[in-house]
Amino acid sequence: MILDKTVNVVANEALGNGNFLLTFAEETIAGEMLPGQFFMVGMPGSGILLRRPFSVCGLPGTFDDSPGDSLQVLYKVMGQGTQVLSGLGTGAALTVLGPLGNGFTVPGPEVTPVFVAGGIGSAPYPALTRACAAAGCPDPVMFYGARSAADLPLLDWFDDHCGELHTATEDGSAGEQGLVTGPLLRWLEGRDPTTYELIACGPDPMLHAIRNIAVPAGLRCQLSLEAHMACGFGVCIGCVVPTHGEDGAVDYTRICVDGPVLPAEKLAW
Numbered sequence: 310m311i312l313d314k315t316v317n318v319v320a321n322e323a324l325g326n327g328n329f330l331l332t333f334a335e336e337t338i339a340g341e342m343l344p345g346q347f348f349m350v351g352m353p354g355s356g357i358l359l360r361r362p363f364s365v366c367g368l369p370g371t372f373d374d375s376p377g378d379s380l381q382v383l384y385k386v387m388g389q390g391t392q393v394l395s396g397l398g399t400g401a402a403l404t405v406l407g408p409l410g411n412g413f414t415v416p417g418p419e420v421t422p423v424f425v426a427g428g429i430g431s432a433p434y435p436a437l438t439r440a441c442a443a444a445g446c447p448d449p450v451m452f453y454g455a456r457s458a459a460d461l462p463l464l465d466w467f468d469d470h471c472g473e474l475h476t477a478t479e480d481g482s483a484g485e486q487g488l489v490t491g492p493l494l495r496w497l498e499g500r501d502p503t504t505y506e507l508i509a510c511g512p513d514p515m516l517h518a519i520r521n522i523a524v525p526a527g528l529r530c531q532l533s534l535e536a537h538m539a540c541g542f543g544v545c546i547g548c549v550v551p552t553h554g555e556d557g558a559v560d561y562t563r564i565c566v567d568g569p570v571l572p573a574e575k576l577a578w
């Protein structure tokens with residue numbers, strides 16, 4: 310069930326370079342939300358009319374020090390909406406519509422989850438890491454890329470909670486210099502594809518690159534997509550992507566209801 314609630318900011322922690330971890334508490338949404346699903350977040354009284362979509366980063370228990378019903382959103386300041394959000398202090402009101410979208414499929418207990426994150430695309434992985442552990446999956450292998458070290462805001466958390474962490478930055482300020490697909494391709498070389506599943510979230514060019522690695526090789530791969538979203542629940546048709554229909558013909562899929570997570574082979578990019 311989709312709920313529309315008014316909540317108060319519990320914390321809005323600056324993590325550097327415009328990255329923030331926002332915490333609020335909402336018991337019913339917290340009890341129903343799955344990793345990979347998202348909220349539409351509104352800022353009442355700010356003059357910003359449209360709510361903005363954000364993935365759930367933390368569910369109750371994801372971050373050790375977070376109180377009972379708390380939910381977290383990891384966000385980066387991009388424009389007016391996120392600028393306003395970044396200025397909100399403890400107690401400020403937010404409207405939250407959720408849970409929205411489908412969320413990730415947690416791999417089976419024999420399958421290693423291989424996370425690929427581009428910058429703020431790391432947002433859904435803390436909650437997913439916990440769900441994979443609860444399902445008995447092997448520890449995730451994470452490939453975390455960004456423009457620079459300042460855009461790897463949860464690096465220490467992933468270092469503590471993933472089996473392997475590979476980093477790449479375009480300016481070489483952390484990990485290997487270059488794109489995250491470099492270390493990923495080396496890791497994939499010669500491995501049995503039945504033992505792992507790729508899960509990727511990040512900017513569009515990164516998702517295209519991952520799709521182009523996964524689909525020709527027949528690798529299992531889930532992609533978490535982004536689009537401009539006016540409603541978040543299927544009515545404005547503003548978030549469609551071209552996909553392969555049942556008969557192979559190109560169709561259109563609303564990311565907000567049938568995504569944001571889609572199998573890579575479904576995309577007609």
Ligand SMILES: Cc1cc2nc3c(=O)[nH]c(=O)nc-3n(C[C@H](O)[C@H](O)[C@H](O)COP(=O)(O)OP(=O)(O)OC[C@H]3O[C@@H](n4cnc5c(N)ncnc54)[C@H](O)[C@@H]3O)c2cc1C
Pocket residue numbers: 347361362363364365382383384385386387388389390391392429432433534535536537538569
């Ligand atoms: C399902 C989903 C989950 C998301 N999860 C997160 C998250 O966890 N953390 C996070 O920081 N961001 C997330 N985003 C992106 C986030 O919604 C946008 O960054 C935010 O709406 C920008 O709002 P703004 O008013 O600050 O910027 P705007 O002024 O609206 O835009 C600023 C710039 O960002 C671009 N932009 C805006 N929205 C998007 C979008 N949806 N996709 C790509 N580019 C966009 C604009 O083209 C413009 O260049 C998610 C988006 C979707 C669709």
Ligand code: FES
Pocket residue numbers: 537538539540541542543544545546547548549563564565566
């Ligand atoms: S955002 Fe309105 S239909 Fe998807």
